[in-house]
Amino acid sequence: MRHATEAMVERWRDRDEISTPMDLASEFQRLTYEIVSRTVFSGALDDDRVRVHANMAIYFDTLGRIDLASVINLPTWVPTPANRRARPALKVFRGVVDRVVAARVADADRKVVDLLDRLMRAPDPTTGETLPPDAVSDNMLTFLAAGHETTGNALAWILYLLALYPGSESAVLEEMAAVFERGPMMRERFDRLVFTRAWSTRRCGSIRRRRSSAARRSKTTPSWSIRWRQGRRS
Numbered sequence: 001m002r003h004a005t006e007a008m009v010e011r012w013r014d015r016d017e018i019s020t021p022m023d024l025a026s027e028f029q030r031l032t033y034e035i036v037s038r039t040v041f042s043g044a045l046d047d048d049r050v051r052v053h054a055n056m057a058i059y060f061d062t063l064g065r066i067d068l069a070s071v072i073n074l075p076t077w078v079p080t081p082a083n084r085r086a087r088p089a090l091k092v093f094r095g096v097v098d099r100v101v102a103a104r105v106a107d108a109d110r111k112v113v114d115l116l117d118r119l120m121r122a123p124d125p126t127t128g129e130t131l132p133p134d135a136v137s138d139n140m141l142t143f144l145a146a147g148h149e150t151t152g153n154a155l156a157w158i159l160y161l162l163a164l165y166p167g168s169e170s171a172v173l174e175e176m177a178a179v180f181e182r183g184p185m186m187r188e189r190f191d192r193l194v195f196t197r198a199w200s201t202r203r204c205g206s207i208r209r210r211r212s213s214a215a216r217r218s219k220t221t222p223s224w225s226i227r228w229r230q231g232r233r234s
């Protein structure tokens with residue numbers, strides 16, 4: 001996490017023109033994608049980020065919206081305009097995760113054990129069978145999407161809100177300087193960020209409530225609730 005964050009900060013510092021506006025939402029999506037790829041899948045998805053993000057934009061723009069087909073619960077194989085537009089994106093996601101799963105199957109003696117290895121090796125408590133590769137890919141996609149889009153958005157909102165409340169921004173910066181002045185950013189120290197944690201939970205909580213009612217009004221579905229099983233090959 002630290003390496004990915006430090007690389008991001010370097011990128012920001014290296015910009016030619018420091019006053020050029022920056023798309024923080026996509027910066028944080030990149031950061032959290034790299035973090036989930038490295039912490040959960042040992043970096044196996046690092047090289048696919050640009051392709052995955054480009055196709056995620058198409059995916060959320062089509063299946064992320066509620067239309068007549070979703071209201072009457074049509075099966076996902078029905079070729080509605082949204083399903084047809086989303087299909088190539090889903091194919092890309094499946095291609096990416098299937099490739100990684102196949103590589104792991106071929107490398108059965110791997111010493112490093114990450115979440116993907118655990119998913120592949122864990123026996124069903126009743127039958128003793130392991131998950132078939134298709135189900136492993138489904139789970140991997142869920143972790144990839146659920147594990148980075150949410151956290152990326154949360155970070156972007158936190159920075160946006162800090163910019164709106166300069167008094168809070170100063171208090172957060174002061175607290176961070178005090179907590180981290182004598183050492184690296186280790187997990188244990190985060191518990192000491194009392195003001196920062198309380199502030200971001202409260203502010204983001206109020207945004208979440210406003211976003212949910214806005215989503216209800218605009219009849220769109222929050223992106224995390226998309227069902228990845230729509231990506232199955234059938």
Ligand code: HEM
Pocket residue numbers: 036040142143146147148150151154224225
């Ligand atoms: C700010 C951060 C996050 C927020 C706000 C968030 C929010 C949520 C919500 C609301 C759900 C329920 C979705 C539903 O019932 O339809 C969910 C499910 C889930 N989240 Fe998160 N999440 C966050 C971070 C993460 C991370 C970091 C991971 C894993 C690395 C993760 C993995 C999952 C998984 C596996 C599910 C279950 C999905 C399913 O059953 O289809 N989430 N999350």
